[in-house]
Amino acid sequence: MPELPEVETIKLGLKQYLVGHVIEKVDVKLQRIVQGNTEDIIHTRVVDVRRFGKGLVIDLQNGYSLGIHIKLTGQLIYVDKKNSTKPIKVIRNTFSTLPNKWTHVIFYLDKGAVLYYNDFRQFGWIKIIKTDELQKLVFFKELGPEFPLKNSTQTQNVLTFDDFQNIVKNSKTVIKPLLLDQKKISGLGNIYINDGLFLAKIDPRRKANTLTQEEIKTLFESLETVLGKGLTYGGASELSFVNALGEEGHYQDHMLVYGKAGSPCPTCGKPIDKIMLGGRGTYFCPNCQK
DNA sequence: AGTCAAACCTGGGCGC
């Protein structure tokens, strides 16, 4: 689902296409998605797009920002005259032109461009707030340091290996739910954690504080590898993810174990197992991951 | 601090 590589991909696109545009009008079709007053963001220019973990921030010239979380199925798609008639992936095999029944917010921009917020499951949110008050939002306030993402624009509050080692060593919890906890480490999600643990040959059920120094090092590097691969492939689009132009990524064609219950392990050929951990589907090879 | 569960949603996939 949208994790660090996916949200970074959206951020890069929005930064390229959205910055410089003036928001002329906002049409909120599903009120639940938006909090704050849309009057505060019209007739003002987009000056920057930032990412914090899996959260996005669109900064405006008048001192306001949009804090955005796309959760599982949110899409932010920039459309101008060049790509306005293209069918966009909605979910799995469903495609539709824009706007469609899953379009909940429409930002009309100058020069005839439009930014659509679509969200099949309606879990995402857009919060209109003064830029200097973003840290008051629970999500941003409690976000832990970011797992490093190679070749990304991430600059601040990046987790070092020493930080990672300390977090893992000092945690009594099970390793997989620990990695999912955005308050401890931000940016990782279910897909890349499953694949990272597989690559590191570590059983997702292990208690964090039983990992050896060597295993922690391998895990750190494995997670870096799979996240980097995710970014290289433009994200994972098995569900609803598309980039800022509505294009799909391709990491789903390169997943190691995620979603592959019963399929042969890429290393040993024995079937991939699926269990629930922390309420989340967890895929691993019981033979390779110790 | 940890663990767990429910809630937020909808459409796909399943069993019957």
Place this chain on the structure above:
DNA sequence: TGCGCCCAGGTTTGAC
């Protein structure tokens, strides 16, 4: 064919 049920997952909240 169609109904009912479960599932997917990133937070968020609340309970123990």
